[in-house]
Amino acid sequence: MDLRFTPEEIAFRREVRAFLRREIPSDIRRRLSEGRHLSKQDMVTCHRILNARGWAVPHWPREWGGQDWSPVLHYILQEEIQRAAVPPPLPFNVSMVGPVIAQFGNEAQKRRFLPATANIDMWWCQGFSEPGAGSDLASLRTRAERDGDHYVVNGQKTWTTLAQHADWIFCLVRTNREAKKQEGISFLLIDMATPGITVRPIITIDGAHEVNEVFFDDVRVPIENLVGEENKGWDYAKFLLGNERTGIARIGLSKERITRAKQLARATPAGDGTLWDDPDFRKRVALIEVQLKALEITQMRVVAGARGRSAGKPDPNSSILKIKGSELQQATTELLKDIAGPYGLPAADGHDGANEPPVGPDWAAFAAAMYFNYRKVSIYGGSNEIQRNIIAKAFLGL
């Protein structure tokens, strides 16, 4: 047992760190770090820089650009991307639809989609959630009916992240209404340019436009866009969701925020000195750091244990990572908001320039908005209540 990184792992971390700082435009990193929303072009730029280096899809099969790395290297790359405030490779492409196509798609689909997906020449969004379904994903009602060599899709998806940028959407649709709910679902790839698709923004409480509703009105999808077998889509969805193993806790992101919080506290006047001179404030930060260190090691245990485990099989610890990871992400946004203090008040408002130049310090304008925005992390991806159910039922046998 040795919790230390090997010299090779340390060297890799150093290489990643240097690369990101050198190659990724620093203004993009600064804006992301301050909680501003990035443009599509910003994200594509960063994604392609990483892909050119072979770091966008290292976990894919080798023939499609994968690197055959140990889980530890994947973890290091991911953590460094988060710590450098670099927008990560688009998860819908690299962690979701890509691995599903690589695993379950046919050869034609692989050739058509994988390289374009890896290089974000196609921007994907995820059509899983539906209004009224919430944590009960399998109760989805969007249906696809065969009509010759097409499916005709009708229904509605919601919470579709960045659909406004997307070229393609991967959807769970109901192809058999007679079967019990998990068994009549198929996995379809749909070109967003197909007639009958409407994207309507959902503005969140922080004023951001991240998510959307997507409506399907007699949308004709060629049958060659079905992944795998009809009515087996739920299996592919479980495979996809099970892939979210090591990234879910976003340790690197929380580390980046804590590092920033310390810098900002040192620059925030309070009483005769700065906020950082307050031992109490430092204890609050320290307690978050302690919990984060613990979670990091928990995550390492998962990562190290992942070596022998088959892809797609969920790890029992992922619920722990999700619960504690989201709590710590929220704790760090809460911390930043509290550092901003009175300057949390002015609206950043949709990052639409309403408060530009910002009242108060540059970064403070986004502190409250980020705090609001991050309430989502304990809701999405299986709410923390669902995670506790999973722990209780699947691991504790209650």
Next chain:
Amino acid sequence: MDLRFTPEEIAFRREVRAFLRREIPSDIRRRLSEGRHLSKQDMVTCHRILNARGWAVPHWPREWGGQDWSPVLHYILQEEIQRAAVPPPLPFNVSMVGPVIAQFGNEAQKRRFLPATANIDMWWCQGFSEPGAGSDLASLRTRAERDGDHYVVNGQKTWTTLAQHADWIFCLVRTNREAKKQEGISFLLIDMATPGITVRPIITIDGAHEVNEVFFDDVRVPIENLVGEENKGWDYAKFLLGNERTGIARIGLSKERITRAKQLARATPAGDGTLWDDPDFRKRVALIEVQLKALEITQMRVVAGARGRSAGKPDPNSSILKIKGSELQQATTELLKDIAGPYGLPAADGHDGANEPPVGPDWAAFAAAMYFNYRKVSIYGGSNEIQRNIIAKAFLGL
């Protein structure tokens, strides 16, 4: 709306305060405050001093020693008793069996039992809980079968507080096994000297002997000891439990502990000064004080609202008082334990003199034991989980 006490109420408080300090032996108060357990004689002494002054049963009907006070005066008396670390009048006598006999007993029972109960010439204990019942009180199985002019009682009670001192026990017993569970229960008064009764101590984790198991083996109880009607006992029990309206939060007790915690912190060396010089420690105390002040006002709202309410009808806020009150009682014992610091280590052990003279400061020896002991307050009297169920179902309609 005026949250201030009237001049009469303030004068009453002053009178109570002076009386308690003058009349109750100070060594009893000191020992109780330090978390030591009192002897039966200590408790009887204090009870009788209060009864002689008319303060043991002020809430009883006037003809049986009651005072016809406003709810506020009752509250003030109770709070002052707690703050002065005076053992309160025995609740089994004055809050439980007494009011039930006064309300539902016949004249003969009133004459026989009430004066003796008020003056603790009879020491009562409560025979409600049974092994396996827990929060599901009505599932009790101790049965009483008619045999001529007697009931024959068989079964077992548990968690019977201070049964080792008791002359009498009031019991819920099953008199009809056919009826649904709440409807076959009767309320019996049983002389502890009756043959067939065995009391077995339960020693708790702090080493104390507060509670017992009580076994009934063919115990013959004269039918005149039935209170009210046969099979109506559950109604009387609900009346009894509903009476615990204002005392449940034990604000006065927590106040007394906080006052002590401050004194002790001032006397506890830490670094160059004392623990009280640590702003952090003081903030921890302050936060408890804030919550206690809030609960005190919540309690006042209940007390003031109680004026018009009929006796025995539970107040919706009593679950809030129970939850928050028990949490704050536990927070204060936790605080005292943490002040004791390393000196929490030596065993006080059943208050049996094992650690006499105590290692470390006198009071510290009992700090950890009190902390352990007070875990009970969120369990008994309807666990805090049950209280949350009550709030959710009865008040929120969930």
Next chain:
Amino acid sequence: MDFDLSEEQRLLRDSVDRMIDDAYGNFEMRGSYMTEPRGFAEPLWARYAELGLLGLPFAEADGGFGGGPVETMLVMEAVGRGLALEPYLATVILGGGFVRLGGTAAQKQRIIPRIADGSLRLAFAHGEPQARYDLADVATTARETGAGFVLDGAKTLALHGDSADLLVISARIRGERRARDGIALFLVNADAPGLARRGYRTQDGQRAAEVTLSDVRVPADGAIGVPGEALALIEQVVDIALAAVSAEAVGAMQALHTMTVEYLKTRKQFGVPIGSFQALQHRAADMLVALEQARSMAMYAAMMADAPDATERHAAIAAAKVQVNDSARMIGQAAIQLHGGIAMTRDYKAGHYFKRLTMIESLFGDTDHHLRTVAAGEGLIEAV
């Protein structure tokens, strides 16, 4: 001890509740008020005046209605429930508070009737970029001249400062930046030469302004109280404002809790209302505990807001703010969590309650700031 409302108080509460329900019952209306130039609807302000709310806390002799802290509490609870946008706090409680408690007879005569009839709005420009939550931290200067004073400096986050007609501005006539002594208060017209404002929206949909002062001349009778000795008055009025926002927060928490419980009853998942899940029931129960604790402390704050002993008042108000903040954070976060995604959207009311509660948390001092105040004093338990 008496928690009942008087007949007048009940009538007041009913009419305020009705007015707020009329105006804000339809949540979309709120969005349209926000787009008005001042960030709120003028006709509604006139309704406040008609109901006598704008003159409520002022003495009848001064043109007010002689209401006390309990009356303010009733109004602010309704304001919180409705997420009302009008500058009641800025004009009546803060600005009006300075005139009421520190103004000369002439100032009262000139200003109070115009507050009461809705024709004059005030704002309090006190905070400064370096001050954080320290009320004594004033770097803006007031230089005495023969004719009065000349003000220079910068004020930040003046609530509704952009729509106010008259500003109450603090400035230092002597002493070090954070000295308790040396602070003065001035009444300054919003259009005074040298005074510039930059207004902006706040996170909770209200308005605030940055105010810069460059050679702003104030006549001698524009000072409130004795120049240099204003801090005690500032602390008093801020304490009163904290009592008011405590009540507002309780109104918002109550409404948010109610809508959360309603949602739990109606929203179905896995074929049953999610309110049938015990873990969510218990969270809703804990929210109620937090709400009632905050309600109790808002009452306490109302009672103590006009306590004669400033030290006692200050500790009590600080304690109230600590509890209100704790409850607000707990209830706000839990309400979002129990709702799930829907509460994250701008079109749904729950998130707006959460945002207002979050802003109230840091208004005039966050939890830590006020907890320090409580901890530094004698505590809340009277001596035995």
Next chain:
Amino acid sequence: MDFDLSEEQRLLRDSVDRMIDDAYGNFEMRGSYMTEPRGFAEPLWARYAELGLLGLPFAEADGGFGGGPVETMLVMEAVGRGLALEPYLATVILGGGFVRLGGTAAQKQRIIPRIADGSLRLAFAHGEPQARYDLADVATTARETGAGFVLDGAKTLALHGDSADLLVISARIRGERRARDGIALFLVNADAPGLARRGYRTQDGQRAAEVTLSDVRVPADGAIGVPGEALALIEQVVDIALAAVSAEAVGAMQALHTMTVEYLKTRKQFGVPIGSFQALQHRAADMLVALEQARSMAMYAAMMADAPDATERHAAIAAAKVQVNDSARMIGQAAIQLHGGIAMTRDYKAGHYFKRLTMIESLFGDTDHHLRTVAAGEGLIEAV
């Protein structure tokens, strides 16, 4: 990075687990061990020796078995699971640690083989009535004479100090009471003239002693390390001990969690197992989160216990103790609550886990103490 145990480590773990299960699997046996004069059963101590546990952390050259912090972790987890009463921490980790890391060759030769064979037990007498958690707070004095040192003072809460044959005692040869410089360590036989002990039971069923020193003579070769410069060694050994009790706490938490989950499955109320109630399920899930966080930090502590940089080691161990304490309090309290009344009784094992965990919380510094250490340093996030 590698979390797997080596073959030897697995064998060690299995044999320790078996031994502890044999000895403590029947909980009533523990009660009988407690009544032994030394507070534990001598034959069990011999079993520790037979298994090689008593010599585990010592170098093979010194008569030990060359185990590292991971081996200690495995032993201590089993000790925690079994609530074992033997003075492993006092003798092997603390007392033995001083000899191992600070002893002369002669001292090692004299002591380590006898620790390893079970014939010599040690204790660390360091704490003093006024010191609370400050390791540098030493008022006991050591006066140098021609022949050695003379010790005077009082030590408190020496773990298993009453049954030890040899005490490691700290004393000050120069400087102010809380100065970092000037502390020395001495090996003193328990029967040395002038040394008096008062032994007592501790809350968790173990033993400790008050030690008074009056004119106790120690020969010159009884000092460990350079007299006056012992604090760094004390801090190092205490850090190692904290890593060990962190593992012990994890063992206890694991067992307590397991028994709580078992209880939820078997105990029925309202006609169903109480484990079917979602609120209790979620609490049990939160306990698991807390347990795994603590387990991770106990591993971290094991890894850092022999880190070369003392500052880094000290911060890491402090961080581990903070997490272990937080988890211990949460799990201990929740276990009692979920069990209900039964866990409040002395005959049921859960309460004893709770008590041991509570005592561990304050051992060598409570949560606040260690959190200060973390906060005072550079933090746990390596610089980018």
